Amino acid sequence: MNTLISFITLLLTMSLSSACNKAELSESNPPVETGDSSQSQIFLWPQGNMPATTSYQTVANSSNPDGADFRPNMVYFPAKEGVGIKGAVLICPGGAFQFRSDGEGAPVARALSELGYQSFVVNYRLRPYTQEEGALDLARAVRYVRQHADDFGIKPDNIVVAGFSAGGILCGEQVLNYRSLVNGSSLDNRYVPDDLDKVSADVKGIGHIYSFYGRLSVGSTDVELFNRSNLPPAFYCWGTNDGFAGQFTANANAVEQAGVSVTRHILQGWPHGYGSRGDWIPVFDRWLTGIFNN
Numbered sequence: 001m002n003t004l005i006s007f008i009t010l011l012l013t014m015s016l017s018s019a020c021n022k023a024e025l026s027e028s029n030p031p032v033e034t035g036d037s038s039q040s041q042i043f044l045w046p047q048g049n050m051p052a053t054t055s056y057q058t059v060a061n062s063s064n065p066d067g068a069d070f071r072p073n074m075v076y077f078p079a080k081e082g083v084g085i086k087g088a089v090l091i092c093p094g095g096a097f098q099f100r101s102d103g104e105g106a107p108v109a110r111a112l113s114e115l116g117y118q119s120f121v122v123n124y125r126l127r128p129y130t131q132e133e134g135a136l137d138l139a140r141a142v143r144y145v146r147q148h149a150d151d152f153g154i155k156p157d158n159i160v161v162a163g164f165s166a167g168g169i170l171c172g173e174q175v176l177n178y179r180s181l182v183n184g185s186s187l188d189n190r191y192v193p194d195d196l197d198k199v200s201a202d203v204k205g206i207g208h209i210y211s212f213y214g215r216l217s218v219g220s221t222d223v224e225l226f227n228r229s230n231l232p233p234a235f236y237c238w239g240t241n242d243g244f245a246g247q248f249t250a251n252a253n254a255v256e257q258a259g260v261s262v263t264r265h266i267l268q269g270w271p272h273g274y275g276s277r278g279d280w281i282p283v284f285d286r287w288l289t290g291i292f293n294n
Helices: 056-060 106-114 131-147 166-177 223-228 245-257 280-293
Strands: 021-023 040-043 073-077 087-092 117-123 159-164 205-209 234-239 262-267
Touching (some): 205 280
Parallel strands (some): 087 117, 205 234
Antiparallel strands (some): 040 073
């Protein structure tokens, strides 16, 4: 995806300071809100029990920027204090599954938290891990947020996933194939399901920000697939100068043809990779508000 890479120059390092609160996934250790300027890192899988089809050695021998010992996690950006909490948005930055773009993670989460959303940047697995393994990371994140809905001050159903470019493709993979009670054992029979797997990974909506349902660089137009998949409402946003604009249009049209509620916001003259720039976040906010109030 050369068009994407040309607009993104930094790897997402997510270097958390010692002030960040690290929370393991467990009932006894829920996330803690510490104010609108703080963030908490939440690991998604217990040590030694992460479903995978890609071996440790394969990752160790690859150019994966995270390294073989990486633990998928999400970083929590609390809704601004004094602003009514509307719901939760889980954000997946793009980067062709080679990296996670700085401009598509924290800046977006901060903007949404200012508007009243409990926001999470999901640091999913990158290549050589597969799209399916990354989608399981996202599903796990959805389950965690739903399990701790009371802690976050949201209704359990008011969760939306949103992704940029490859991150949106990952969201689509999760919504299509790793929702409801589908867990890691569907991919890896060595995985031992736990209590969190009893929580649904369904979401109330999906945001495709210069993205689509499909595989890397190839959007799907399979109306029959979309029709039988009972997809949630979708928000699409892309720029007219994006080399993938035609594919975004075709994908959105196919999803809509399958009977799914689709909202489009087109940025005139914008290319791929604009991140939090442009006027799309207020429009997305209005869409989210309608979704969560429905």
